[in-house]
Amino acid sequence: MESIFDTSEYPTGLPITTGVNKKVIGMFKDEACGQQTEEFVGLRAKLYSYKMSDEEHKNVKALDKCCQENDNT
Numbered sequence: 001m002e003s004i005f006d007t008s009e010y011p012t013g014l015p016i017t018t019g020v021n022k023k024v025i026g027m028f029k030d031e032a033c034g035q036q037t038e039e040f041v042g043l044r045a046k047l048y049s050y051k052m053s054d055e056e057h058k059n060v061k062a063l064d065k066c067c068q069e070n071d072n073t
Helices: 065-069
Strands: 037-044 047-052 056-060
Antiparallel strands (some): 037 047, 047 056
């Protein structure tokens, strides 16, 4: 795990080593910080959305800023 994942934002008390590989290029990062994801919609690279039990995250880096500002959903 420590050789391929960035676990810098994981909470302490997990069975894995936390705080490893912070901002190291090429490491996989779990954006949900170890929480379970309920839904995921991925259209292409840098254009996805996922929902956890308490909040929803959108990543729309592939769209122009004017399209992001006009999104009412």
